[in-house]
Amino acid sequence: MYRSKFLKIVDSIRESLGYSLKNEENSSTNEEILAMEIQYGDFLFAIVHSQVNNPEKILIECNFGKNSESKKEEILLKLLTMNCMLAEVDGSSFSLTENSDEIIYTLACEIEQYDGISLLHKMTEIVWHGRRWLETRFITNDEKTISTENLTILA
Numbered sequence: 001m002y003r004s005k006f007l008k009i010v011d012s013i014r015e016s017l018g019y020s021l022k023n024e025e026n027s028s029t030n031e032e033i034l035a036m037e038i039q040y041g042d043f044l045f046a047i048v049h050s051q052v053n054n055p056e057k058i059l060i061e062c063n064f065g066k067n068s069e070s071k072k073e074e075i076l077l078k079l080l081t082m083n084c085m086l087a088e089v090d091g092s093s094f095s096l097t098e099n100s101d102e103i104i105y106t107l108a109c110e111i112e113q114y115d116g117i118s119l120l121h122k123m124t125e126i127v128w129h130g131r132r133w134l135e136t137r138f139i140t141n142d143e144k145t146i147s148t149e150n151l152t153i154l155a
Contacts, residue, residue: 002049002051002055002056002111003034003049003051003055005112006034006058006111007029009047009058009111009114009119010116011116012116012117013119014036016117016120017038017120019038031051032050032051032052033049033052034048035047035049040123040124040127041123041124041127041131042127043062043063043065043130044062044063045060045062045063045123045126046059046060046061047060047119048060048061049111054108056110056111057108057109058108058109058111058114058119059106059109060107060108060122060126061104061105061106062105062106062123062126062130063102063103063104064102064105064130065102065103065130065134066101066102066103067096067100067103075103076096079096090107091107092105092106092107093105093106093107103133105126105129105130107122107126109122
């Protein structure tokens with residue numbers, strides 16, 4: 001029941017984004033865990049469904065990019081703080097890859113609350129959070145530059 005819902009969501013997202021539908025010959029829908037990996041809004045997403053572990057849910061994973069070496073301690077502290085707040089809001093969280101070099105945003109959702117379009121909207125929301133994260137957490141004041149090419153000074 002949940003697996004067929006997951007496959008319908010995947011097909012709807014692929015169709016909405018102009019991708020071809022899955023190749024039935026090369027895919028097995030009976031696997032314990034299936035994942036759709038997709039690049040969306042310059043971020044890598046994995047939408048994961050397990051038939052064994054919480055089959056009524058899907059897991060959204062979004063790679064927010066490389067962890068800044070120069071600001072690693074500051075970023076880790078912010079991630080821990082944000083995880084405390086997010087746990088109360090929607091259960092989403094941030095984690096790091098095994099080498100601590102990439103930041104992963106995760107959110108478990110009830111599969112029945114989504115179809116392809118609503119999940120794509122959720123992914124768009126995550127993209128905006130990812131862009132904001134990159135703009136506010138990774139760029140230091142030294143790295144920001146202001147172009148004066150088209151600047152008009154009002155006196």
